[in-house]
Amino acid sequence: MTTETLHDLRGDQPRFQGLEAGHRACQGCGQALAARLTLEAAGPDVVLANATGCLEVFTTAWPDSAWRVPWLHSLFANAASVAAGMEAALKMQGRDVKVIALAGDGGTFDIGFQALSGMLERGHNVLFVCYDNEGYMNTGVQRSSSTPHAAATTTSPAGVARIGKRHLKKDILSIVAAHHIPYAATASVAYPTDLRKKVRRAIQVDGPSFLQVHAPCPLGWGHGGELSIEVARLAVQTGLFPLIELERDVLIGAMPIRRVRGIKDYLRPQGRFRHLFADDPRAREELAHLQALADHNIEVYGLRGDRPDTLDSEGADTVHRGGRHFA
Amino acid sequence: MPQALEGSQAIARAVALCQPQVVAAYPITPQTHIVEHIASLVADGRLRCELVSVESEFSAASVVLGAACAGSRAYTATASQGILLMSEVLFNISGLRVPLVMTCANRAVSAPLSIWNDQQDSMAVRDAGWIQLYCADNQEAVDTTIQAFRIAERCELPVMVCVDGFTLTHTLEPLELPSQDMVDGFLPPYRFVRALDPLAPISMGTLVGPEYFTEVRQMHHEALLAAEKEIVAAAADWSAACGRELAPLVRADGPPEARIGILTLGSVFGTLQDARERFADTPVRLLHLRSFRPFPVEALRAACQGLSELVVLERALAPGADGIVGTEVRSALMGIDGAPRVHNFAVGLGGRDVPLSIYPRLLAAIHEPHPRMGTIDIDPRYLPPKARATGETPP
Numbered sequence: 183m184t185t186e187t188l189h190d191l192r193g194d195q196p197r198f199q200g201l202e203a204g205h206r207a208c209q210g211c212g213q214a215l216a217a218r219l220t221l222e223a224a225g226p227d228v229v230l231a232n233a234t235g236c237l238e239v240f241t242t243a244w245p246d247s248a249w250r251v252p253w254l255h256s257l258f259a260n261a262a263s264v265a266a267g268m269e270a271a272l273k274m275q276g277r278d279v280k281v282i283a284l285a286g287d288g289g290t291f292d293i294g295f296q297a298l299s300g301m302l303e304r305g306h307n308v309l310f311v312c313y314d315n316e317g318y319m320n321t322g323v324q325r326s327s328s329t330p331h332a333a334a335t336t337t338s339p340a341g342v343a344r345i346g347k348r349h350l351k352k353d354i355l356s357i358v359a360a361h362h363i364p365y366a367a368t369a370s371v372a373y374p375t376d377l378r379k380k381v382r383r384a385i386q387v388d389g390p391s392f393l394q395v396h397a398p399c400p401l402g403w404g405h406g407g408e409l410s411i412e413v414a415r416l417a418v419q420t421g422l423f424p425l426i427e428l429e430r431d432v433l434i435g436a437m438p439i440r441r442v443r444g445i446k447d448y449l450r451p452q453g454r455f456r457h458l459f460a461d462d463p464r465a466r467e468e469l470a471h472l473q474a475l476a477d478h479n480i481e482v483y484g485l486r487g488d489r490p491d492t493l494d495s496e497g498a499d500t501v502h503r504g505g506r507h508f509a
Numbered sequence: 510m511p512q513a514l515e516g517s518q519a520i521a522r523a524v525a526l527c528q529p530q531v532v533a534a535y536p537i538t539p540q541t542h543i544v545e546h547i548a549s550l551v552a553d554g555r556l557r558c559e560l561v562s563v564e565s566e567f568s569a570a571s572v573v574l575g576a577a578c579a580g581s582r583a584y585t586a587t588a589s590q591g592i593l594l595m596s597e598v599l600f601n602i603s604g605l606r607v608p609l610v611m612t613c614a615n616r617a618v619s620a621p622l623s624i625w626n627d628q629q630d631s632m633a634v635r636d637a638g639w640i641q642l643y644c645a646d647n648q649e650a651v652d653t654t655i656q657a658f659r660i661a662e663r664c665e666l667p668v669m670v671c672v673d674g675f676t677l678t679h680t681l682e683p684l685e686l687p688s689q690d691m692v693d694g695f696l697p698p699y700r701f702v703r704a705l706d707p708l709a710p711i712s713m714g715t716l717v718g719p720e721y722f723t724e725v726r727q728m729h730h731e732a733l734l735a736a737e738k739e740i741v742a743a744a745a746d747w748s749a750a751c752g753r754e755l756a757p758l759v760r761a762d763g764p765p766e767a768r769i770g771i772l773t774l775g776s777v778f779g780t781l782q783d784a785r786e787r788f789a790d791t792p793v794r795l796l797h798l799r800s801f802r803p804f805p806v807e808a809l810r811a812a813c814q815g816l817s818e819l820v821v822l823e824r825a826l827a828p829g830a831d832g833i834v835g836t837e838v839r840s841a842l843m844g845i846d847g848a849p850r851v852h853n854f855a856v857g858l859g860g861r862d863v864p865l866s867i868y869p870r871l872l873a874a875i876h877e878p879h880p881r882m883g884t885i886d887i888d889p890r891y892l893p894p895k896a897r898a899t900g901e902t903p904p
């Protein structure tokens with residue numbers, strides 16, 4: 183196939199751009215890409231409630247806005263409640279518009295957690311998308327409860343007495359799924375087709391749905407912007423960020439990995455884990471710890487697959503959905 | 510025809526007459542009865558609305574914000590700790606210029622914990638950019654609630670209707686509830702020009718840099734000042750519809766020759782009216798500051814014409830500073846010819862009863878040569894021994 187025909191084919195596939203180019207995200211920002219993909223799949227009949235964070239800041243600075251869909255930013259903690267109010271109003275008006283809440287991991291795992299739980303419990307017809315870059319990036323890379331164990335941030339620096347973040351990454355998906363909502367899933371910017379598919383599926387749910395999208399932040403993670411997709415893919419292939427889907431707290435799908443990569447492949451390109459490669463027994467211990475976490479994920483979600491690994495967006499559509507619980 | 514209704518029930522019925530499409534609230538004494546009544550109106554099919562029983566006041570305010578921006582009339586109610594928990598959202602709502610109505614069932618703020626009435630809660634958010642209207646009685650609460658929706662929607666500003674907890678919310682009073690036709694004739698259907706709509710997408714709540722920020726804030730300030738006109742117009746139109754006399758900004762009650770005035774906000778006004786009847790020897794003009802935000806400077810000056818002494822009663826404290834209302838009143842009157850001396854007292858904090866006998870003490874207090882802010886109903890027996898000597902003693 184020539185470049186020419188490929189180009190034509192793409193041209194024939196109109197993609198709705200809810201988030202335009204020209205915003206102010208850093209080069210290689212995973213969240214910017216993930217938000218664009220989300221809107222591509224969701225289409226124009228949506229209303230967005232965006233929590234405070236990088237996404238909100240880099241997409242709008244008065245008088246500019248990169249959004250082509252109705253968008254409201256209120257506060258850091260209340261995206262889920264604002265979305266719930268929008269949904270209640272649109273329902274009363276009899277309008278068929280999907281409400282989507284967008285938040286970072288801080289606006290989801292931490293400060294927005296209570297509002298999120300309330301919205302899920304009340305069963306609002308809202309899709310909540312968390313762009314998980316594992317830290318408070320907008321305020322300069324501080325630790326959140328999503329920051330992985332042993333990662334260095336500005337508030338969990340590595341030093342003689344500390345090895346980075348002391349605590350584990352909160353398992354938000356399990357907590358969300360425990361609300362027994364119709365649909366909850368993880369996705370990754372490294373697998374755009376899978377991500378779009380999950381967005382479409384979540385949109386169709388009449389009730390609360392939740393997506394946790396792994397979205398590298400080159401600035402906060404300390405890798406080149408050109409490596410974002412590679413790093414995100416390694417998170418999946420090591421088992422550290424399993425791609426799974428749950429319906430009413432039951433696992434219905436997991437993306438299998440045939441050639442499981444060791445966690446060092448994922449950690450090495452990232453500055454936030456640099457201290458783990460020092461010649462230090464504590465560093466070795468933490469590496470072992472992180473490997474155990476990845477192995478645990480592979481085990482509980484049954485991630486080991488025997489088909490060729492999915493390497494890109496084209497392949498992701500053909501992904502075999504399975505996993506131990508599914509079989 | 511007047512009917513005897515509990516204040517909360519009357520407010521709930523007034524809200525229902527305004528037909529909000531979304532109501533969100535979280536229970537807190539003394540607001541609870543309002544929301545419970547609304548819930549029963551919804552359950553009985555007498556009010557068609559989404560009642561969102563949220564997990565916190567923070568979310569209650571956020572839900573109504575989202576609903577109003579999505580194009581529906583919305584209402585919430587709270588008090589005390591709930592106001593404080595909402596405070597971040599309250600500033601946000603007004604900054605976004607979202608029309609909303611909230612009842613604040615005024616209650617003290619913890620610590621010490623008190624479920625009883627004063628006005629520390631609404632005073633704590635006086636600079637949140639909301640219109641604040643205080644009600645002297647339950648008829649006023651009904652009338653003000655209905656007017657509030659029209660004011661909010663015309664000004665694109667949120668309105669807080671402040672009613673004293675228990676004193677009003679839990680008291681049975683005979684009052685008139687308007688008919689649905691009357692309300693429909695006064696209050697047009699909700700329309701918010703900036704409503705979020707996929708067919709005409711806009712971005713709301715964007716980041717605003719220093720090059721525009723001051724202007725946005727100034728516009729908010731001017732919108733509040735300009736709201737005075739809408740408050741006056743709403744009172745006039747509603748008065749014409751319901752036949753009741755309504756003072757929109759400041760109510761002045763008493764003889765024009767009176768040299769002494771007492772100004773208050775809320776239900777203490779009624780107490781003072783009763784007291785004046787009992788102690789009728791001195792002519793006294795009673796002032797009710799209905800609109801605290803916007804602060805009606807001109808109306809207040811007009812209402813104070815001819816007064817040489819003005820006692821301002823506070824239902825809240827600004828610890829370490831002068832009175833909240835008193836300071837603003839003093840500043841409004843400053844520089845005008847023959848401005849009265851302003852005496853300033855806090856009274857009835859945390860539900861302490863404001864008895865009729867307070868009245869002669871207030872009149873006696875005006876002889877103080879150097880008026881300063883104090884709490885007039887301190888009981889020195891309950892102060893520690895050292896403070897007893899220095900504490901503000903009743904004049």
Ligand SMILES: Cc1ncc(C[n+]2csc(CCOP(=O)(O)OP(=O)(O)O)c2C)c(N)n1
Pocket residue numbers: 213234235236237258259285286287288289290313315317318319320321326
């Ligand atoms: C109540 C409140 N506390 C703190 C902040 C400061 N703040 C703004 S964004 C942010 C972190 C955002 O982190 P996250 O939600 O993960 O989004 P990210 O920027 O990483 O995409 C913080 C702490 C705020 N805006 N509001």
Ligand code: SF4
Pocket residue numbers: 206207208209210211212213214236237240315319320398399400401402
């Ligand atoms: S700091 Fe990180 S999340 Fe924020 S814009 Fe830059 S790359 Fe994106």
Ligand SMILES: [Mg+2]
Pocket residue numbers: 286287288313314315316317318319
């Ligand atoms: Mg983050």
